[in-house]
Amino acid sequence: MPPETIGGRYEVQREIGRGGMGAVYLCHDRLLGREVAAKQLGGLPGESTPHLARALREARTSAALSHPNVVSIYDAVEEGRHVWLVMEYLPSRTLSQLTREEGPLTPARAAHVGAQIADGLAAAHDRGTVHRDVKPGNVLVGDGDLAKISDFGIARSVDDETLTQTGMVTGTPMYFSPQLARGLTATPADDVWALGATLYSAVEGEAPWPSQENSLALLVHIAEHAAPEPRQAGPLAPVIRRMMATPRTGPR
Structure with a gap:
């Protein structure tokens, strides 16, 4: 089960997708008042703390990429054994x-x-x-x-x-x-x-x-x-x- 709020900022509303790398949830960004998608990483077989740290680093690096045909990454939040990637929400x-x-x-x-x-x-x-x-x-x-x-x-x-x-x-x-x-x-x-x-x-x-x-x-x-x-x-x-x-x- 996902938390009610991620990083004290993103209110989880509902699951909108699931894949091999984790679940995706529609969230409301309290600070900016917009809908975002949050993808949960971590807790999968074979992952460890160094793996999650690398995921966090790569996510933050990828956030610098801005293009109309790339889903934007807004934030990366580490909570417990999970990394949450906060992304642009595209109804699709x-x-x-x-x-x-x-x-x-x-x-x-x-x-x-x-x-x-x-x-x-x-x-x-x-x-x-x-x-x-x-x-x-x-x-x-x-x-x-x-x-x-x-x-x-x-x-x-x-x-x-x-x-x-x-x-x-x-x-x-x-x-x-x-x-x-x-x-x-x-x-x-x-x-x-x-x-x-x-x-x-x-x-x-x-x-x-x-x-x-x-x-x-x-x-x-x-x-x-x-x-x-x-x-x-x-x-x-x-x-x-x-x-x-x-x-x-x-x-x-």
Whole structure:
């Protein structure tokens, strides 16, 4: 159960989302009189005090990133074994919710959403920040298909490495690039690959790889196989192919 108030300032109203990295709550900011979203980190398997401290540092660093297609981080509050990230509240659905409820996007609509996310990622890359967990669940789509990328400062903040020492996958393996799947350090190119995989899922209505219960087996599959061929992407297909190309396979 969440507290009634976070940091003595943010009144918790209701849960509005939940994912692998924590729950998200709609809150009222008493000081500024506005609605915000607060995401709870901490208390997950494998996390420790140093991990949470790193999450707090990365969150505060990411708060300096301001872009119309990036969910803004307003504050980071540490309470007990939890870090609360206070963010811009955007009435929206995630891209995964959108495709689940409405079916695959048309190539034109997917391109419109993708271009906005690409702009946000480019701004982050210019500042030396790599998102490292681009996926449909981290793409928010609001009124008029305004799209924003969320979870900067959260993705894989518990560890620099792709896998923890216990073997837990800390990101989202389904949207890992082959390089990340091999355990290499994340670069902007990995965000580009993941955005391509996200657009693939948007137009195809399914993830790029077959789901597997064993995350390590999925990483091996991604590392050893060429990206799947989009079938319903129309004029967006060459863009997706190039984004999901690797040095080993090259553009097709």
